[in-house]
Amino acid sequence: MSQIWLVPAFPLLGFLLNGFLGKRFGTRFVTFVGPLAIALSFAQSLVLFFQMLKAEGNVLHEHLYTWISSGNFEAGINFQVDQLSALYLLVITGVGFLIHVYSVGYMKGESGYYRFFAYLNLFVFFMLILVLGDSFLLMFVGWEGVGLCSYLLIGYYFEKDSAAEAAKKAFLFNRIGDFGVLSAVMLIFLAFGSIEFATINAEAATQLEYGGALVTAITLLLFLGATGKSAQIPLYVWLPDAMEGPTPVSALIHAATMVTAGLYMVARLSHLFVLAPFTMNVIAVVGTATALLAATIAVTQTDIKRVLAYSTVSQLGYMFLAMGVGAFGAGVFHVMTHAFFKALLFLGSGSVILAVHHEQDMRKMGALKNKLPITYMTMLLGTFAISGIPFFSGFFSKDEILWKAYSSPLGSPWLWGVGFLTAGLTAFYMFRMIYLTFHGESRVDSHTAEHVRESPLSMTIPLMILAALAVTGGFFGVPHVFHVIPNGMENYFQGFFAEIPSGHGSVSMEWTLMAFSVAFALLAWFFASRLYHSGFDLAAGLRSKWETLYQLSLNKWYVDELYNTLIIQPGRLFSTHVLWRLFDQNVIDRAVNTTADVARMVGNSIRPLQNGLTQNYALIFTLGTFLIIWFVT
Amino acid sequence: MIPIEHILLLSAALFTIGVLGVMLRRNVIVIFMSIELMLNAVNLSFVTFSRGMDSMTGVIFIFFIIVVAAAEAVVGLSIILSIFRTRKTLNIDEFNILKW
Numbered sequence: 001m002s003q004i005w006l007v008p009a010f011p012l013l014g015f016l017l018n019g020f021l022g023k024r025f026g027t028r029f030v031t032f033v034g035p036l037a038i039a040l041s042f043a044q045s046l047v048l049f050f051q052m053l054k055a056e057g058n059v060l061h062e063h064l065y066t067w068i069s070s071g072n073f074e075a076g077i078n079f080q081v082d083q084l085s086a087l088y089l090l091v092i093t094g095v096g097f098l099i100h101v102y103s104v105g106y107m108k109g110e111s112g113y114y115r116f117f118a119y120l121n122l123f124v125f126f127m128l129i130l131v132l133g134d135s136f137l138l139m140f141v142g143w144e145g146v147g148l149c150s151y152l153l154i155g156y157y158f159e160k161d162s163a164a165e166a167a168k169k170a171f172l173f174n175r176i177g178d179f180g181v182l183s184a185v186m187l188i189f190l191a192f193g194s195i196e197f198a199t200i201n202a203e204a205a206t207q208l209e210y211g212g213a214l215v216t217a218i219t220l221l222l223f224l225g226a227t228g229k230s231a232q233i234p235l236y237v238w239l240p241d242a243m244e245g246p247t248p249v250s251a252l253i254h255a256a257t258m259v260t261a262g263l264y265m266v267a268r269l270s271h272l273f274v275l276a277p278f279t280m281n282v283i284a285v286v287g288t289a290t291a292l293l294a295a296t297i298a299v300t301q302t303d304i305k306r307v308l309a310y311s312t313v314s315q316l317g318y319m320f321l322a323m324g325v326g327a328f329g330a331g332v333f334h335v336m337t338h339a340f341f342k343a344l345l346f347l348g349s350g351s352v353i354l355a356v357h358h359e360q361d362m363r364k365m366g367a368l369k370n371k372l373p374i375t376y377m378t379m380l381l382g383t384f385a386i387s388g389i390p391f392f393s394g395f396f397s398k399d400e401i402l403w404k405a406y407s408s409p410l411g412s413p414w415l416w417g418v419g420f421l422t423a424g425l426t427a428f429y430m431f432r433m434i435y436l437t438f439h440g441e442s443r444v445d446s447h448t449a450e451h452v453r454e455s456p457l458s459m460t461i462p463l464m465i466l467a468a469l470a471v472t473g474g475f476f477g478v479p480h481v482f483h484v485i486p487n488g489m490e491n492y493f494q495g496f497f498a499e500i501p502s503g504h505g506s507v508s509m510e511w512t513l514m515a516f517s518v519a520f521a522l523l524a525w526f527f528a529s530r531l532y533h534s535g536f537d538l539a540a541g542l543r544s545k546w547e548t549l550y551q552l553s554l555n556k557w558y559v560d561e562l563y564n565t566l567i568i569q570p571g572r573l574f575s576t577h578v579l580w581r582l583f584d585q586n587v588i589d590r591a592v593n594t595t596a597d598v599a600r601m602v603g604n605s606i607r608p609l610q611n612g613l614t615q616n617y618a619l620i621f622t623l624g625t626f627l628i629i630w631f632v633t
Numbered sequence: 634m635i636p637i638e639h640i641l642l643l644s645a646a647l648f649t650i651g652v653l654g655v656m657l658r659r660n661v662i663v664i665f666m667s668i669e670l671m672l673n674a675v676n677l678s679f680v681t682f683s684r685g686m687d688s689m690t691g692v693i694f695i696f697f698i699i700v701v702a703a704a705e706a707v708v709g710l711s712i713i714l715s716i717f718r719t720r721k722t723l724n725i726d727e728f729n730i731l732k733w
Contacts, residue, residue: 612732614725618655 004062004079008128010041014121022114034117035100042093049086080134083496088131091339095256096124098462103248105458123149127257136185136195146258147174154245166241173238177228184221201271219279226262231313232290243305247350255312255346256339263319270328274498284324288418291317295425300553303360304349307433325411326500327404329493333477334397340473341385344466348379351455357448367442371452374460376438378467385470387427388521393474407505427521431528440534481510640681647674661713661723672702
């Protein structure tokens with residue numbers, strides 16, 4: 001017996017204990033229960049991981065309960081652990097555990113401490129349901145559940161207007177995506193008569209025509225859902241605003257786990273997606289465009305968390321690029337390495353933010369490297385990883401994606417070119433962040449500066465562990481071209497994803513491209529160091545030269561404003577004038593009021609009959625009796 | 634032996650007196666007595682039919698009606714008493730606030 005159900009059961013129990021008893025039993029109880037629930041879940045995930053490797057066909061399956069049974073259709077609460085979900089399990093519970101431990105230090109003294117841990121546990125529970133479900137139904141439960149927890153945690157400081165707005169925005173944008181997923185699921189049910197992943201993947205090639213309209217519609221709708229959850233064009237705008245939540249939340253939900261749910265869905269149904277080359281092209285192009293757009297915005301942001309948020313959007317774009325060119329394994333590999341280094345960077349930024357008393361503006365930081373040595377070192381390692389400095393984890397996964405974007409039959413040099421440019425921008429803005437935060441002269445205001453202190457151990461230990469993972473995580477998937485150790489990732493996913501015809505391109509070409517991207521990253525690092533090592537002064541000259549571009553980037557390409565004028569304002573006008581004033585007031589309200597008026601008129605006209613005089617009633621009663629008798633006889 | 638028709642006519646006359654009493658008199662106590670009169674007019678016809686059909690069923694009915702009428706008299710008189718205590722009158726025309 002594999003006992004898969006234990007994995008989500010622990011966080012659920014943690015949620016119930018923290019949510020219902022946490023307030024009464026106090027901080028120490030919550031501190032104990034919250035992280036412990038995830039630790040137990042992680043331990044069970046490890047056990048399952050090794051069981052799965054030994055199991056036949058690398059699948060563990062568990063039937064818990066038959067939920068819906070109607071005719072031929074059956075949907076149960078069935079859990080499934082295979083290569084993909086096992087990897088996700090380890091990332092969710094492993095990184096999740098570290099972030100829970102970190103939160104103990106970060107959230108110390110907050111009034112809603114128990115509430116925070118209850119939500120965090122609940123989030124992990126739903127995320128585990130999402131990846132463990134063997135059919136769309138259960139996955140969708142998790143999909144909506146993580147959306148709910150994301151809403152609750154973005155709006156954690158709900159007394160702040162901006163946080164409440166951001167939470168609402170995230171929820172609404174996700175709903176647009178959910179519409180896509182639901183429509184796709186219905187089409188899938190029509191096509192297959194089943195919504196189980198195994199059936200869909202096995203029968204996709206025989207049931208659906210290659211490149212046909214139906215499979216294209218299904219995959220495009222699924223991708224719409226993925227753009228909502230995983231923050232891609234056109235639905236990415238909620239993610240930067242989601243930074244209103246506490247920093248551990250940004251690290252766990254909006255960097256490491258939930259935002260990769262869309263990628264999980266695409267990877268899970270790889271056999272379906274490869275049947276729709278048009279969708280694959282759309283995914284690759286949207287991913288690349290998102291990666292570039294987000295990177296250009298990140299270059300000028302001054303809020304440390306916003307830089308990381310746009311960086312996350314950009315990296316997710318990379319992963320979709322990988323999916324779009326058929327390199328599912330490489331995409332999932334990047335999901336893993338990204339979870340390590342982006343969680344690390346977010347937690348590091350949280351440590352900085354806490355040290356300078358909840359200041360997030362990098363213009364008010366600087367010269368923190370000696371005061372926060374551990375935070376500095378770990379964040380620097382994370383920056384190396386995301387920038388693709390050789391032999392750090394991001395280098396392997398990113399280069400694998402770029403190479404596949406170039407060489408795959410679905411790829412093209414254009415995709416590689418934009419990806420390459422984005423990689424350079426990534427290195428630039430990440431080192432810009434490092435220099436502005438930790439180097440140069442201190443711009444922290446003098447009163448705060450005296451109190452700047454390295455964060456407690458509960459925060460720095462997770463940072464160090466994540467830094468170790470960010471450095472070494474890439475060795476699970478060293479590309480073939482190195483010939484040093486086998487590509488563990490590829491062996492791991494052997495036979496799991498849909499195969500696409502192997503690509504063109506020689507080994508020497510791969511080396512050349514790799515050398516280019518490393519050189520470009522180093523060049524970007526050099527630029528960043530020259531421009532920002534002593535604050536903004538040197539950059540100011542450059543800024544005035546490119547004022548228009550600078551404004552565009554600083555204002556996020558005015559996408560929010562564009563959505564506002566094109567969709568929200570017309571929507572509001574339509575609702576006000578047509579739906580409200582015309583239809584609601586003139587039709588619905590009038591119908592209701594008329595009904596009430598008629599009832600009142602009738603009532604008024606016969607009310608005098610009931611005058612309270614008993615003998616009147618008796619008279620009418622008697623007359624009535626006579627009438628009845630007269631009728632009857 | 635008195636013919637059945639005569640007794641039934643008596644019963645109908647008593648009942649009509651009762652109905653008219655309820656509709657025309659103003660004193661609650663008198664109205665109440667009129668109601669009792671109607672009940673007993675019905676009782677009378679029950680007995681008459683019982684004798685005419687040589688059956689005990691009608692008589693058994695009467696026992697029930699008398700018991701119910703006694704209970705009803707208790708409740709009715711209590712209500713009248715408490716109304717009288719607050720309104721200081723027995724005129725039914727003034728008991729007219731229970732409306733709308």
